[in-house]
Amino acid sequence: MILVVAEQRGGTLNRASWETIAAAQHIPGGVPIVVAVLGGSGGATTAAAQLAAAAVHEVVAVEHPSLEPYTADGFTAALQSLIGQLNPTSVLFPHTYQTRDFVPKLAARLDRALLTDVTGTKPSDDGALVFVRPMFQGKLTADVRPQGPAPHLVTFQIGSYRPDAAARGSSPAPVKTVAATLDGASVRQRPDQPYQEARQAVDLSQAERIVSVGRGIKGQEHLSVAQALADALKAELAASRPICDAGWLPMERQVGSSGQTVAPKLYVALGISGAIQHLVGMKGSNVIVAINKDPDAPIFEVADYGIVGDLFEVVPALVKALNE
Amino acid sequence: MNIAVCIKQVPTRDWQPRVNDGGTWIRDRDVTFETNEPDAYALEEALRLKEKHGGSVVACSVGPERVAQVLREALARGADRAIHVEHASVEASDAFVIAGALAAAVRDERFDLVLTGLQSDDQGFAQTGVVLAERLGFAHATIIMEVQIESSTVRVKRELEGGWFQWVAMPLPAVLTIQSGINHLRYATLKGIMAAKKKEIRKVAMPAGLAARQHIVRLYAPQKVKRTELITGSPAEAAKTLVTRLRETARVI
Ligand SMILES: Cc1cc2nc3c(=O)[nH]c(=O)nc-3n(C[C@H](O)[C@H](O)[C@H](O)COP(=O)(O)OP(=O)(O)OC[C@H]3O[C@@H](n4cnc5c(N)ncnc54)[C@H](O)[C@@H]3O)c2cc1C
Ligand SMILES: Nc1ncnc2c1ncn2[C@@H]1O[C@H](COP(=O)(O)O)[C@@H](O)[C@H]1O
Numbered sequence: 180m181i182l183v184v185a186e187q188r189g190g191t192l193n194r195a196s197w198e199t200i201a202a203a204q205h206i207p208g209g210v211p212i213v214v215a216v217l218g219g220s221g222g223a224t225t226a227a228a229q230l231a232a233a234a235v236h237e238v239v240a241v242e243h244p245s246l247e248p249y250t251a252d253g254f255t256a257a258l259q260s261l262i263g264q265l266n267p268t269s270v271l272f273p274h275t276y277q278t279r280d281f282v283p284k285l286a287a288r289l290d291r292a293l294l295t296d297v298t299g300t301k302p303s304d305d306g307a308l309v310f311v312r313p314m315f316q317g318k319l320t321a322d323v324r325p326q327g328p329a330p331h332l333v334t335f336q337i338g339s340y341r342p343d344a345a346a347r348g349s350s351p352a353p354v355k356t357v358a359a360t361l362d363g364a365s366v367r368q369r370p371d372q373p374y375q376e377a378r379q380a381v382d383l384s385q386a387e388r389i390v391s392v393g394r395g396i397k398g399q400e401h402l403s404v405a406q407a408l409a410d411a412l413k414a415e416l417a418a419s420r421p422i423c424d425a426g427w428l429p430m431e432r433q434v435g436s437s438g439q440t441v442a443p444k445l446y447v448a449l450g451i452s453g454a455i456q457h458l459v460g461m462k463g464s465n466v467i468v469a470i471n472k473d474p475d476a477p478i479f480e481v482a483d484y485g486i487v488g489d490l491f492e493v494v495p496a497l498v499k500a501l502n503e
Numbered sequence: 504m505n506i507a508v509c510i511k512q513v514p515t516r517d518w519q520p521r522v523n524d525g526g527t528w529i530r531d532r533d534v535t536f537e538t539n540e541p542d543a544y545a546l547e548e549a550l551r552l553k554e555k556h557g558g559s560v561v562a563c564s565v566g567p568e569r570v571a572q573v574l575r576e577a578l579a580r581g582a583d584r585a586i587h588v589e590h591a592s593v594e595a596s597d598a599f600v601i602a603g604a605l606a607a608a609v610r611d612e613r614f615d616l617v618l619t620g621l622q623s624d625d626q627g628f629a630q631t632g633v634v635l636a637e638r639l640g641f642a643h644a645t646i647i648m649e650v651q652i653e654s655s656t657v658r659v660k661r662e663l664e665g666g667w668f669q670w671v672a673m674p675l676p677a678v679l680t681i682q683s684g685i686n687h688l689r690y691a692t693l694k695g696i697m698a699a700k701k702k703e704i705r706k707v708a709m710p711a712g713l714a715a716r717q718h719i720v721r722l723y724a725p726q727k728v729k730r731t732e733l734i735t736g737s738p739a740e741a742a743k744t745l746v747t748r749l750r751e752t753a754r755v756i
Binding site: 250251252275276279280281282283284286287288291292293294295296303309313314315316317318319320321322323324325326327367368369370371372373374375376388394412420421423424426430436437438439440444445465466468469473475477479480481482483484485486487488489492493495496497499500501 | 514516519520522529598599602621624625626627628629630631632633634636637638642643644645646661662663664665666667668669670671672673674682683684687714715716717718719720721722723724725726727728729731732733734735738739741742743745746748749753755756
């Protein structure tokens with residue numbers, strides 16, 4: 180049996196949960212799939228009712244007052260006991276920030292393999308599954324095998340399966356609500372409410388065209404090169420994370436998993452390598468242009484048009500061509 | 504406030520990937536190395552906490568002889584001493600092996616805080632800090648953008664997705680995994696570099712009995728999926744062609 184752990188907040192599932200169900204359904208052999216969703220009373224049940232639409236064997240809502248809000252200690256304890264009861268061969272998660280926060284602890288406690296950020300699975304000669312994951316910031320790909328006894332824990336990279344690829348059942352899957360085995364007093368983290376920092380002046384998600392700069396720009400003093408292109412294209416200026424970390428542009432102009440998600444008509448990436456955390460924020464753009472001196476930069480994986488070259492030569496030429 | 508900082512040495516950012524003949528690991532001899540980026544921020548955060556609350560900062564790294572370099576850099580930037588867990592084969596190690604080694608190295612020292620980066624730029628497990636917390640029996644929190652110490656408690660600002668944040672409090676001792684950009688890095692001064700020469704790097708042996716829970720069957724260049732139209736020619740020619748494509752084919756300008 181494959182256990183998929185879905186993620187909800189306030190009864191709303193995230194899209195990545197459906198992606199992970201799609202990943203589980205993609206594993207050959209027709210192994211039954213059980214989906215678990217954790218939370219306080221209400222949230223988990225609401226989410227479970229939605230999950231029942233998926234073509235899976237069963238949905239389990241795991242409830243406990245100490246599971247709302249999320250804490251690493253609470254989720255680890257609840258899943259440790261659920262896994263003990265269900266005895267799955269593998270446990271799949273979406274590779275969200277919440278997963279990153281507690282699943283390594285769960286794996287360490289169970290002393291079972293944990294493969295993270297997996298983008299796909301493939302069968303090997305002996306029938307056992309091989310998992311594909313990026314390494315070295317996406318510059319290389321590895322086929323990896325878990326070692327040691329089951330269950331193996333696997334987290335799937337956001338976007339590696341499409342949420343609408345999750346097959347729906349002809350009738351709703353049975354839903355079961357169980358009380359989590361968990362001692363609230365053992366939870367050490369005391370979380371406050373999540374919040375967003377003060378509302379931002381620029382809403383990049385509304386921009387039609389975006390010129391985005393990465394570490395290839397080298398220094399704040401060179402930002403004018405990118406600004407000139409943005410002006411010529413009537414585009415907003417945005418950036419990868421390191422540019423905002425360095426304070427060269429405000430955080431509100433950061434594109435990616437921890438910044439804004441954008442989908443303009445045109446996205447021009449200047450000196451951006453194309454790390455997955457950047458790609459998830461801009462992959463949905465209509466037309467993507469990448470200018471990068473490294474022909475193997477992962478950004479070219481998602482680009483429609485690419486120029487391999489020095490941005491300090493190409494960008495001024497581009498501004499000139501646009502103004503002609 | 505006694506703080507351990509876990510520092511990994513990784514290939515430099517502009518390293519061009521090369522795989523070894525067996526296709527199982529990178530060709531180590533082609534590589535130059537540097538400190539894993541978030542670990543540099545973790546060290547900076549530790550130094551700032553020490554300046555505010557007193558105590559000491561100890562840099563720890565697991566790896567072959569060459570990792571002494573990143574430890575020396577940490578000492579030059581202000582760490583008080585360092586622990587080097589000598590370990591020849593990084594490629595055969597996973598987060599369980601490394602966290603096990605780190606746990607053995609720091610367990611007896613009664614640290615109040617252990618800081619790690621949130622993820623390594625090479626293997627990218629995003630696990631080591633959290634596994635270490637479990638091995639030490641410490642509370643933990645991940646992807647941290649601010650740290651406040653309040654006597655026996657630590658309050659941290661966790662980064663969530665899409666520009667959301669959350670404050671979380673927990674008792675010390677704790678493990679925190681630090682996100683890049685939490686602070687602004689200082690650079691080593693000449694004085695720091697000189698002072699580092701007198702600081703201790705204690706070498707300890709890899710503990711026995713740590714087994715990796717994953718194994719690389721094959722390492723290779725990513726397979727291309729999307730066909731990018733690569734525009735060639737001089738910068739001026741390429742620029743002209745691109746503008747034509749954007750105007751006439753894609754119609755986005
Ligand atoms: C939890 C987490 C969340 C994250 N969130 C985000 C996020 O929201 N957004 C984000 O962007 N990143 C995020 N990151 C960081 C991400 O992993 C990468 O580190 C980051 O995106 C790299 O930025 P970059 O491409 O600008 O820099 P690099 O990876 O250093 O790439 C620089 C590129 O510039 C090219 N270059 C250099 N000089 C030139 C030149 N003269 N001309 C042309 N090209 C040149 C190089 O070939 C290289 O490809 C996150 C990471 C983690 C772990
Ligand atoms: N060999 C190592 N030596 C010291 N610290 C390490 C080592 N490997 C990983 N770490 C720490 O664990 C963090 C996460 O690494 P990883 O789990 O590989 O993504 C890194 O940012 C380091 O702080």
